[in-house]
Amino acid sequence: MAQDTLVTEYNGKLECITPMITEEQLQARIKELGAQISADYAGKEVVAVAVLKGSVPFFADLIRQIELPGLSCDCLGLASYGSRTESSGVVRLTSDLSRPVAGKHLLIIEDIVDTGLTIQYLLQNMETRQPESIRICTLLHKPAGERVKVPMDYVGFTIANEFVVGYGLDYDERYRQLSYIGTMKFKDLPEE
Numbered sequence: 033m034a035q036d037t038l039v040t041e042y043n044g045k046l047e048c049i050t051p052m053i054t055e056e057q058l059q060a061r062i063k064e065l066g067a068q069i070s071a072d073y074a075g076k077e078v079v080a081v082a083v084l085k086g087s088v089p090f091f092a093d094l095i096r097q098i099e100l101p102g103l104s105c106d107c108l109g110l111a112s113y114g115s116r117t118e119s120s121g122v123v124r125l126t127s128d129l130s131r132p133v134a135g136k137h138l139l140i141i142e143d144i145v146d147t148g149l150t151i152q153y154l155l156q157n158m159e160t161r162q163p164e165s166i167r168i169c170t171l172l173h174k175p176a177g178e179r180v181k182v183p184m185d186y187v188g189f190t191i192a193n194e195f196v197v198g199y200g201l202d203y204d205e206r207y208r209q210l211s212y213i214g215t216m217k218f219k220d221l222p223e224e
Contacts, residue, residue: 036051037049037050037051037214038210038214042204042206044220045218045219045220046218046219046220047203047216047217047218048216048217048218048219049197049198049207049210049214049215049216050214050215050217051212051213051214052191052194052196052212052213052214052215053189053191053199053212053213054212055199055211055212058093058171058188058199058211058212058213059093061188061189062090062093062094062097062188063097065094065097065169065186065188066094066096066097066098066099067097068186069094069098069100069139069169069186070097070098070099070100072167073098073100073137073139074100076100076102076137077100077102077103077104077136077137078098078100078102078103078104078136078137078138078139079104079105079106079133079136079137079138079139079163080094080095080098080103080104080105080106080139080141081105081106081107081108081129081138081139081140081141082105082106082107082108082141083107083108083109083110083140083141083142083143083150083154084107084108084109084110084126084127085109085200085202085208086142086143086144086200086201086202086208087141087142087143087171087200088200088208089199089200089208090141090143090171090188090199090200091105091141094141094169106129106130106131106133107127107129107130108125108127108128108129108154109125109126109127110123110124110125110126110150110153110154111123111124111126112124112147112149112150123149123150123153123154125157132161133158133161133162133163134161134162134163135162135163135164136163136164137163137164137165137167138158138163138165138166138167139167139169140154140155140158140166140167140168140169141169141170142168142169142170142171143170143171143172143199143200143201144170144171144172144173144174144196144201145168145170145172145173145174145182145184146174146177146178147177147178147179147180148178148179148180148181148182149179149180151168151170151182151184152180152182155168155182155183167185167186168182168183168184168185168186169184169185169186169187170184170186170187170188171188171189171199171200172187172188172189172190172191172196172201172213173187173189173190173191174190174191174192174193175190176192176193177193194215194216195215195216195217196213196214196215196216197210197213197214197216198210198211198212198213198214199211199212199213201213203216
């Protein structure tokens with residue numbers, strides 16, 4: 033079902049969100065990713081790690097599609113955007129894993145890989161913890177924004193260099209609840 037552009041007023045501007053990837057497209061691709069991950073990790077114990085907060089809807093839907101009896105879940109928090117539409121380039125850990133991961137197969141689940149700086153930081157951090165393996169699964173990849181090349185084992189969608197929200201992705205902590213992903217543009221309010 034096609035969705036209309038969502039227009040809201042916030043902080044003296046109009047925010048216009050035009051659907052890019054529908055809920056149906058998201059769920060179909062997530063089912064494919066779940067099947068691929070299940071096959072790749074057959075017979076292994078895996079720790080799926082959600083990168084908070086943006087990956088939460090994707091993480092929840094994806095782990096339901098992964099058929100591995102030894103799958104466990106954990107979360108960690110990273111920040112690099114704040115209330116901006118571009119990564120600040122400075123990544124900081126806001127919350128850590130709850131258990132050690134030495135000797136485990138890690139599957140890092142991210143909402144979007146843009147500059148690559150967040151994933152690069154995360155990979156370096158996780159490697160010091162001596163897991164058996166680390167793979168990256170991202171819902172979205174935005175190659176035009178890359179500053180560093182990082183390995184991505186599973187990619188949901190490759191998108192243009194546009195600012196997107198919805199399905200966990202936010203602008204100033206808003207729009208995470210949308211069931212689709214849309215491009216976001218800002219317009220000045222008309223003069224009265």
